[in-house]
Amino acid sequence: MPQQSKDPATLDTQAELRLAESQxxxxxxxxxxxxxxxxxxxxxxxxxxxxxxxxxxxxxxxxxxxxxxxxxxxxxxxxxxxxxxxxxxxxxxxxxxxxxxxxxxxxxxxxxxxxxxxxxxxxxxxxxxxxxxxxVTERKRAQAVLARANSDLERRVAERTRELEAEIRRREEAQAALIQAQRMEAFGQLTGGVAHDFNNLLTIVTGNLELLSDATENDGSRKLLKRATDAADMGAALTKRLLTFARRRRLSPEILDLNELVLGLMEILKRSIGEPITLTTMLAGNLWQTQVDPSEVENAILNLAINARDAMPNGGELIVETRNVVDDALPFDGGGSEFVLLSVSDTGEGMPPEVLERAFEPFFSTKEPGRGTGLGLSTVYGFAVQSGGHAVMRSELGKGTTVSLYLPRAGAAAATETAQPAETVPLSEQNEVVLVVEDNAEVRELTLQRVEGLGYVALEAESGPAAIRILESGEHVDLVLSDIVMAGGMSGYDVARWIGANAPSVTVVLTTGYAAEEARHDPMASGATPVLRKPYKRAELATTLRDALCNGRG
Ligand SMILES: Nc1ncnc2c1ncn2[C@@H]1O[C@H](COP(=O)(O)OP(=O)(O)OP(=O)(O)O)[C@@H](O)[C@H]1O
Ligand SMILES: [Mg+2]
CATH class of the missing domain: 3.30.450.20 (PAS domain)
Known part of the structure; x- marks a missing residue:
């Protein structure tokens, strides 16, 4: 068979085809x-x-x-x-x-x-x-897992950012509150010192005016004396406010329902803020009782309302709100304490930051001279802090202001003490002997005169040790009337303690212009020893001496 020669081109094509197929x-x-x-x-x-x-x-x-x-x-x-x-x-x-x-x-x-x-x-x-x-099952699953992880991460980052922001805000607020508290503390010490000295001076002025008035028959002179006495009384009222701010004022806390108190004030409030301002109350139901001095709360609300009125010359809204607050986030509080919140808000002109920062300071006022003393807010602040609470103010220019008082929730039982001086002046019954212990010569002189004026026999000592010398000398003394803070190394409390130990039949009455020092020095005398607040009226002195002697005898 002859070799059939194939066309090499065909051969190539078939081979390539096979190759392609196999590929x-x-x-x-x-x-x-x-x-x-x-x-x-x-x-x-x-x-x-x-x-x-x-x-x-x-x-x-x-x-x-x-x-x-x-x-x-x-x-x-x-x-x-x-x-x-x-x-x-x-x-x-x-x-x-x-x-x-x-x-x-x-x-x-x-x-x-x-x-x-x-x-x-x-x-x-x-x-x-x-x-x-x-x-693409695997890819889709991986994508889904990744997407979930991503959104989870984003959520956690956002959450943490929010937490950090809140923490930063809380710290800033706490820091600001601390600085504010320290400033107010410094002001308080300053003001308290001045007010204390003032009290002594006013005691002398008032007392001497009273003596003069008793001694004069002339109606014209009496009128002048009356005017002078009134001015001195105003001075005393002013120092009272200062002492409240300095937290050295004697408060008479009572357990009370702030809602009732607010409602009782509505009439006066309406009258003092005037027509173009609407007065709204938002009083919480089931409000806890609080323990504060009611007349100070009333003062505070009135002060705040009048500030609000002044900030709303063209009218607006005044809101008095009460609420229970348990807040861990209060900048001044360690957390968990219970407060009754009393806030007064207005829709007035508000304060710029530099005014807001100083508004609680005593004598800080933006009002024209004669219209504002600048003592309103400082008194409110001092009262709140002395009551165991706090005062916080928020204000925005053009929008309004809110002052919030956090007052302590009343505990289970708390004693309330109010010593009202009697109307008529009780005189000495048996010409008892009163030893007046006072380091300020003028105050001592005045007190001696007053004591004698009430029918007592008055002795004097310029210090604690001097008083003890008299008592040790065998001189008969029924009652020792002693200042608390004195030069000479002994306080009134020391004198009282000495008497308790060495001459228990002698009655002790203390006097002071402070309230704070009692808290410091009063471990023994809680309530047992009567304390007269300066400046006091003759009637208060008379009643206190009489009562003390009666109790001593009884
Ligand atoms: N509700 C308020 N709105 C705007 N500013 C206020 C408000 N309350 C207080 N202020 C500002 O704070 C300042 C101090 O207030 P504070 O009550 O202590 O004193 P005052 O009102 O000026 O005088 P006082 O109360 O003794 O008559 C005021 O002068 C005012 O500038
Ligand atoms: Mg005011």
Whole structure:
């Protein structure tokens, strides 16, 4: 048989074709993606190993079957539409599942998310479709986990930022409150000292005026003396306010319902703020009782209302509010304390920061001379702090001001003491002997005169040791009237203690211009020894001496 020589060109083409076929077969075999081809009727012609692994069909099962089998039922209808539109479109290939999620269906009916590329080709008038499909379950899961972690992180960062901001704010407030408290403390000490000296002077002035008035028959002179006494009384009222601020004023706390107190004040409030201002109350039901000096609370509310009125020359709203507060976030409080909040708000002009900062200071006023003493808010502040509470002020220019008093919730039981001087002046009954112990010569002189004026026999000592010398000398003494703070190394308390130990039959009455020093020095005398507050009236002196002597005897 003659060697049939083949056309070398044909030989090459066949070899290349085989090569190409084997390459394609290998690619189909090793590809992890599913590679599927479809005929014009959308029946499956090629189904590689990757597709078998992905869908769970063997080649035998699936070849010749409609593509439909690989598509979840709920998408089949729309899928038809997509295929038709792709078949008729001029583009040769298209990617699916990138922008819009697509799903494929396994033999067992389960679904998985997929991405696919689809291409069409026409060979010899027949159209075929090729699909490469990738299972993106893992990627989607990783993305979801990442997204969740991200949003979790964002949430936690936001949360922590908020916490830190709150903490910073709390610290700033606490710091500001501390600075404010220290300033007020310094002012308090200063003012308290001045007021104390003033009290002594006023005691002398008032007392001498009284003596003069008793001694004169002349009506004209009496009128002048009356005027002088009135002025001295005003001075005394002023020092009282100063002592409240300096927290050295004797308070008479009572257990009371602030709501009742506020309601009782409404008439006066309305009258003092005038027509163009509306007065609103927001009083909490079930308000706790508080323990404060009622007349000081009334003063405070009136002071605040008048400030509010002055801040609202064209009218506005004044709101008095009460509320129970248990607050761990109060800048001045360690946390957990219970307060009854009393706040007075206005819709007035508000304060610029530099005024707000100083408004609690004594004598700070922006009002024209004669209209404001600048003692209103400082008195309110001092009262709140001395009562075991606090005062806080917020103000915004053009919007208004709120002053909040945090007053202590009343404990279980607390004694209330109010010593009212009697109307008529009781005189000495048996010319008892009173030893006046006072280091200030003028005050001593006045006191001696007053004591004698009441029918007692008066002795004097300029210090504690001097008083003790008299007592030791055997001189008869019924009552020792002693100042508390004295030069000479002994306080009134020391004198009282000495008497308690060495001359128990002698009655002791103490006098003072302070309230604070009692708290410091009063371990023994809680209530047992009567204390006269300077400046006192003759009537108060008379009653106190009389009562003390009666009790001493009784
Ligand atoms: N409700 C308020 N609105 C705007 N500013 C206020 C208010 N309350 C107080 N102030 C400012 O604080 C200052 C001090 O007030 P404070 O009550 O201590 O004194 P005053 O009202 O000036 O005088 P006083 O009360 O002794 O008559 C005021 O002069 C005012 O500038
Ligand atoms: Mg005022």
């Amino acid at each position: 394609i077969a290998t690619i189909l075999a090793i590809a992890a993606d599913a590679i599927i081809s479809l005929n014009e009727q959308m029946r499956i012609m090629v189904f590689n190993d990757g597709a078998s692994a992905m869908f769970g069909y063997t080649k035998d099962e699936i070849i010749g079957q409609p593509l439909e089998l690989l598509i979840p039922e709920r998408f089949r209808a729309t899928h038809h539409g997509h295929v038709a539109s792709f078949a008729n479109s001029p583009v040769a290939s298209r990617r699916m599942g990138e922008r819009q999620e697509i799903f494929a269906r396994r033999k067992d009916g389960s679904e998985f998310p997929a991405e696919a590329s689809i291409a069409k080709q026409e060979i010899g008038g027949r159209r075929i479709f090729m699909v490469v499909l990738r299972d």
